[in-house]
Amino acid sequence: xxxxxxxxxxxxxxxxxxxxxxxxxxTRKRILDIALRAFGDASxxxxxTRQIAExxxxxxxxxxxxxxxxxxxxxxxxxAIVERYRSHTTAAAAKAREALREDCSAETxxxxxxxxxxxxxxxxxxxxxxxxxxxxxxxELRDPGPAFEILYESLWRPGVEIxxxxxxxxxxxxxxxPAARLQALLLISSLLAFxxxxxxxxxxxxxxxxGPQEMATVLSTLNAQIDAIGRSRSRPAKRATAAxxxxxxxx
Amino acid sequence: xxxxxxxxxxxxxxxxxxxxxxxxxxTRKRILDIALRAFGDASxxxxxTRQIAExxxxxxxxxxxxxxxxxxxxxxxxxAIVERYRSHTTAAAAKAREALREDCSAETxxxxxxxxxxxxxxxxxxxxxxxxxxxxxxxELRDPGPAFEILYESLWRPGVEIxxxxxxxxxxxxxxxPAARLQALLLISSLLAFxxxxxxxxxxxxxxxxGPQEMATVLSTLNAQIDAIGRSRSRPAKRATAAxxxxxxxx
DNA sequence: GTCTATAGTCGGATAGAC
DNA sequence: GTCTATCCGACTATAGAC
Numbered sequence: 001x002x003x004x005x006x007x008x009x010x011x012x013x014x015x016x017x018x019x020x021x022x023x024x025x026x027t028r029k030r031i032l033d034i035a036l037r038a039f040g041d042a043s044x045x046x047x048x049t050r051q052i053a054e055x056x057x058x059x060x061x062x063x064x065x066x067x068x069x070x071x072x073x074x075x076x077x078x079x080a081i082v083e084r085y086r087s088h089t090t091a092a093a094a095k096a097r098e099a100l101r102e103d104c105s106a107e108t109x110x111x112x113x114x115x116x117x118x119x120x121x122x123x124x125x126x127x128x129x130x131x132x133x134x135x136x137x138x139x140e141l142r143d144p145g146p147a148f149e150i151l152y153e154s155l156w157r158p159g160v161e162i163x164x165x166x167x168x169x170x171x172x173x174x175x176x177x178p179a180a181r182l183q184a185l186l187l188i189s190s191l192l193a194f195x196x197x198x199x200x201x202x203x204x205x206x207x208x209x210x211g212p213q214e215m216a217t218v219l220s221t222l223n224a225q226i227d228a229i230g231r232s233r234s235r236p237a238k239r240a241t242a243a244x245x246x247x248x249x250x251x
Numbered sequence: 252x253x254x255x256x257x258x259x260x261x262x263x264x265x266x267x268x269x270x271x272x273x274x275x276x277x278t279r280k281r282i283l284d285i286a287l288r289a290f291g292d293a294s295x296x297x298x299x300t301r302q303i304a305e306x307x308x309x310x311x312x313x314x315x316x317x318x319x320x321x322x323x324x325x326x327x328x329x330x331a332i333v334e335r336y337r338s339h340t341t342a343a344a345a346k347a348r349e350a351l352r353e354d355c356s357a358e359t360x361x362x363x364x365x366x367x368x369x370x371x372x373x374x375x376x377x378x379x380x381x382x383x384x385x386x387x388x389x390x391e392l393r394d395p396g397p398a399f400e401i402l403y404e405s406l407w408r409p410g411v412e413i414x415x416x417x418x419x420x421x422x423x424x425x426x427x428x429p430a431a432r433l434q435a436l437l438l439i440s441s442l443l444a445f446x447x448x449x450x451x452x453x454x455x456x457x458x459x460x461x462g463p464q465e466m467a468t469v470l471s472t473l474n475a476q477i478d479a480i481g482r483s484r485s486r487p488a489k490r491a492t493a494a495x496x497x498x499x500x501x502x
Numbered sequence: 503g504t505c506t507a508t509a510g511t512c513g514g515a516t517a518g519a520c
Numbered sequence: 521g522t523c524t525a526t527c528c529g530a531c532t533a534t535a536g537a538c
Contacts, residue, residue: 181456200440217429321532
């Protein structure tokens with residue numbers, strides 16, 4: 001909660017006109033890259049600043065200089081992810097919002113939803129780094145740490161919001177419809193799960209990696225689910241549980 | 252990998268005939284309950300043996316006596332979860348297997364799938380404790396620790412296996428069908444996500460808790476998805492990605 | 503069976519030189 | 521800006537008394 005300002009070079013008189021600032025900038029970026037990977041692979045607690053410093057080729061106090069403390073570094077990682085996320089999804093999201101504003105048809109909404117999910121998937125398998133990023137985000141959202149707020153507000157919430165609105169349009173219901181939110185949550189967390197739960201996905205599917213080809217397979221399944229929205233026979237009403245306890249539930 | 256035998260009372264001459272063993276048993280159980288909760292709330296690394304000892308009302312070496320070391324305690328927790336899981340799902344799983352052996356129809360398979368998912372959901376909201384359990388399982392499966400093998404082999408794999416076979420039956424394909432496995436993975440991880448990603452679920456859905464009522468809502472959505480399996484118009488073939496990049500993908 | 507006391511390790515943060 | 525050297529706290533595990 002306490003918004004500790006990074007005591008690094010940001011606030012000091014670095015931007016003043018001399019060319020000697022270049023090296024620090026590069027070092028900072030190198031540290032950030034390493035940290036991004038490390039925090040993707042393991043939790044905040046598990047990763048040690050020593051590891052990051054060593055892997056970055058700098059020594060411990062250099063971290064503190066650039067990022068204040070461990071939490072500052074962690075938050076900087078989250079901010080970097082958010083920035084990349086924004087640049088990869090704003091295009092699709094903007095188009096979807098535009099269509100919604102123009103009161104588009106259910107089928108148009110469906111197409112935009114697929115495009116949006118596709119863009120998200122593209123981000124998740126885009127480069128080598130993004131594997132870690134998905135894990136970073138998923139972990140932080142699951143058990144909140146120092147970067148929860150920024151990730152939730154800047155990444156998760158907008159994503160769910162636009163997705164839910166598209167689904168609501170498909171269902172021909174209102175924007176706040178809980179059923180639509182639920183389906184949005186389902187859809188996004190499913191997608192995220194494939195990268196964040198990488199280990200279990202690979203082992204379950206007998207894959208050796210999650211590349212574009214694997215993600216395409218996943219996407220086709222998700223697209224089929226999107227096609228099914230609003231078309232299932234036993235529509236997702238409030239009380240469809242009866243079928244589920246046909247002959248089970250031995251309590 | 253090294254199957255370190257718990258050096259506790261199990262192997263020693265405790266079972267010999269004297270009545271003084273009762274207290275140790277109770278202490279062990281109390282420690283286990285506390286640990287189960289603790290390891291559900293936080294990761295293996297984050298939880299300290301001190302916390303558990305204090306909360307259990309025993310002191311540190313008592314833990315070592317009963318469970319050997321921290322990993323032993325962790326594994327014991329996993330084993331306890333597996334046992335409970337088995338007792339809650341064997342009934343539904345056995346019926347499903349029976350039906351599959353008798354070459355049941357797609358609709359029968361669909362019903363059994365719903366029953367199975369329902370049983371799983373019932374476990375996930377069954378009692379106060381199970382909230383933590385889902386987090387324990389999900390975390391361990393996502394980034395493998397000392398209890399990964401037992402959870403994967405005794406809990407995850409059987410669950411996916413029977414689910415995938417039911418889905419394959421619905422799709423009228425063979426048992427090993429990757430598409431069926433994928434849908435099984437999707438379905439189970441979606442369900443698990445609601446408890447393991449509790450925080451984000453609550454916040455996204457504006458719920459204050461995940462009780463039977465909320466789980467029923469989730470179940471109805473999942474049931475709708477199950478109903479949609481094998482019925483979607485653009486069937487989940489190998490190349491359905493074209494739609495996804497209609498006008499998105501600004502690369 | 504359970505305790506007190508302690509050994510040994512490791513991680514985060516800081517002081518101060520360069 | 522980046523380093524070396526160091527402090528301090530917290531953790532796991534063990535030894536040995538009761």
